[in-house]
Amino acid sequence: MTIQNYINGQFQDPLENNWIDNYSPANGEIYGKIPSSTTTDVDAAYTAAKQAFPSWSKTTLETRSRILIKISELLEAHIQRFAAAESKDNGKPISLAKAVDIPRAASNFRFFGNAITQFASESHESVGQGAVNYTLRQPIGVVGCISPWNLPLYLFTWKIAPAIAAGNCVVAKPSEVTPMTAYLLGEICNEAGLPKGVLNIVHGLGTSTGQAIVEHKDIKAISFTGGTETGAHIARVAAPMFKKLSLELGGKNPNIIFADCDYNDMLNTTVRSSFANQGQICLCGSRIFVEASIYEQFKKDFVAKVSALKVGHPSEESTNIGALVSKSHLEKVMGYIAIAKEENGTILCGGNKVTVKGYENGYYLEPTVIEVTTDDCRVNQEEIFGPVVTIMPFTTEEEVLEMANKVKYGLSATLWTNNLKRTMQLSNQLQAGIVWVNTWMMRDLRTPFGGVKASGVGREGGFEALRFFTEAKNVCIKY
Numbered sequence: 001m002t003i004q005n006y007i008n009g010q011f012q013d014p015l016e017n018n019w020i021d022n023y024s025p026a027n028g029e030i031y032g033k034i035p036s037s038t039t040t041d042v043d044a045a046y047t048a049a050k051q052a053f054p055s056w057s058k059t060t061l062e063t064r065s066r067i068l069i070k071i072s073e074l075l076e077a078h079i080q081r082f083a084a085a086e087s088k089d090n091g092k093p094i095s096l097a098k099a100v101d102i103p104r105a106a107s108n109f110r111f112f113g114n115a116i117t118q119f120a121s122e123s124h125e126s127v128g129q130g131a132v133n134y135t136l137r138q139p140i141g142v143v144g145c146i147s148p149w150n151l152p153l154y155l156f157t158w159k160i161a162p163a164i165a166a167g168n169c170v171v172a173k174p175s176e177v178t179p180m181t182a183y184l185l186g187e188i189c190n191e192a193g194l195p196k197g198v199l200n201i202v203h204g205l206g207t208s209t210g211q212a213i214v215e216h217k218d219i220k221a222i223s224f225t226g227g228t229e230t231g232a233h234i235a236r237v238a239a240p241m242f243k244k245l246s247l248e249l250g251g252k253n254p255n256i257i258f259a260d261c262d263y264n265d266m267l268n269t270t271v272r273s274s275f276a277n278q279g280q281i282c283l284c285g286s287r288i289f290v291e292a293s294i295y296e297q298f299k300k301d302f303v304a305k306v307s308a309l310k311v312g313h314p315s316e317e318s319t320n321i322g323a324l325v326s327k328s329h330l331e332k333v334m335g336y337i338a339i340a341k342e343e344n345g346t347i348l349c350g351g352n353k354v355t356v357k358g359y360e361n362g363y364y365l366e367p368t369v370i371e372v373t374t375d376d377c378r379v380n381q382e383e384i385f386g387p388v389v390t391i392m393p394f395t396t397e398e399e400v401l402e403m404a405n406k407v408k409y410g411l412s413a414t415l416w417t418n419n420l421k422r423t424m425q426l427s428n429q430l431q432a433g434i435v436w437v438n439t440w441m442m443r444d445l446r447t448p449f450g451g452v453k454a455s456g457v458g459r460e461g462g463f464e465a466l467r468f469f470t471e472a473k474n475v476c477i478k479y
């Protein structure tokens with residue numbers, strides 16, 4: 001299947017006619033071609049966005065809201081088609097795409113369609129000076145959105161929806177590894193009545209298409225989710241042009257388990273927080289620290305549950321663990337399993353490639369649990385981003401807090417305990433943008449989302465996203 005760029009409401013081939021192969025992770029075969037767009041295509045997308053901006057930025061909030069909610073409804077109406085495309089492109093189980101990815105993409109449009117009608121600005125009376133200040137929140141203009149492959153439509157729309165709700169026009173690039181659902185979104189936007197040029201989607205490699213978006217001098221803000229190194233590179237390129245930047249990067253999140261937690265709830269959620277989406281979620285709890293008094297019991301129960309997960313073809317409803325996203329990513333993750341062995345880690349379960357009958361060239365890997373004896377080994381410090389977790393015991397709160405914070409990342413942390421004092425103290429001190437207590441990945445779209453340290457800068461979600469995609473202008477009137 002060949003897909004095209006979506007520029008000015010129309011589907012078109014890349015102007016220089018270069019293409020990239022698209023692989024299916026489930027069987028390792030090429031199943032389509034995607035544009036390898038260049039600066040010329042990005043310029044065309046920018047021009048369309050620039051032309052659409054004066055009208056779109058003046059469109060009433062009610063109209064913008066109605067269009068966004070219509071996009072949301074159409075996504076829900078086509079959930080089967082989108083979920084099948086996402087699963088085929090990414091390797092994730094179809095059940096997950098149907099239950100989480102596509103409903104969440106629809107929620108993103110519905111949420112920001114509603115949020116924009118509630119987005120208020122401030123006013124301040126300068127008492128005693130006879131003046132009043134009010135703050136306008138004006139759309140930026142043309143903005144760039146660049147998203148990764150792990151939650152393709154979910155993260156793509158998490159950026160686009162607030163950007164257009166706030167009155168901007170967008171040049172967006174999904175990951176070259178998972179472009180399908182972004183391509184299908186173009187059709188839906190036309191059907192929902194989104195004016196042409198408000199959203200433009202260019203496909204292609206990060207180093208050419210993505211780079212052209214970041215380098216474009218008139219694209220004034222970049223919202224990026226992806227790897228930490230890429231984020232640092234984008235920051236370097238964008239800094240001399242004073243672009244607004246939102247960077248949501250990698251994580252190496254601690255999952256801290258105390259003996260006083262609700263054990264079964266913790267155990268089931270920990271299986272999910274470790275291996276959902278093949279462990280390819282920036283929020284997965286990849287470092288599990290367990291209080292020593294329940295460590296042996298946890299180890300036994302956790303390994304039993306993990307070993308029972310079914311690795312299989314993503315299109316089968318019974319599959320728990322699908323294929324990893326690409327051959328190179330599978331190799332990277334397997335490289336870390338080899339490193340764990342060199343570092344004297346003990347592989348408690350998994351560690352091997354899986355051959356799924358009929359799909360022998362697919363990128364399948366067993367869910368893997370590695371017991372480590374020290375927290376500063378590489379598998380415990382570096383982002384693996386696959387179905388691999390480490391476990392180790394701890395004895396005191398101070399000890400586990402120090403280990404939890406001793407990584408370069410700071411995206412999320414999970415805490416399992418029923419002790420209120422401990423909950424409050426650790427939540428305050430954990431270096432993370434998000435702390436979950438007795439749950440994982442429970443999301444309320446109104447809350448700020450993002451990380452500290454090498455996990456990025458800026459916050460997405462709720463009014464934070466609408467603030468990012470607008471410029472504040474204060475007007476002071478002396479009366």
Ligand code: TXE
Nearest residue numbers: 147148174175205206207210211226227230249250282385
């Ligand atoms: O991501 P990249 P990769 C982590 C994870 C993974 C590692 C690398 O550890 O193993 O990052 O993954 C575009 N200018 N995460 O290499 O390259 C690219 O085309 C502009 C965590 O696949 O960062 C894609 O659209 N854009 C993460 C997007 O950036 C560029 C999710 C992300 O790709 C670019 C994914 C450039 N120079 C990986 N280079 C998370 N936070 O959830 C690439 N891109």
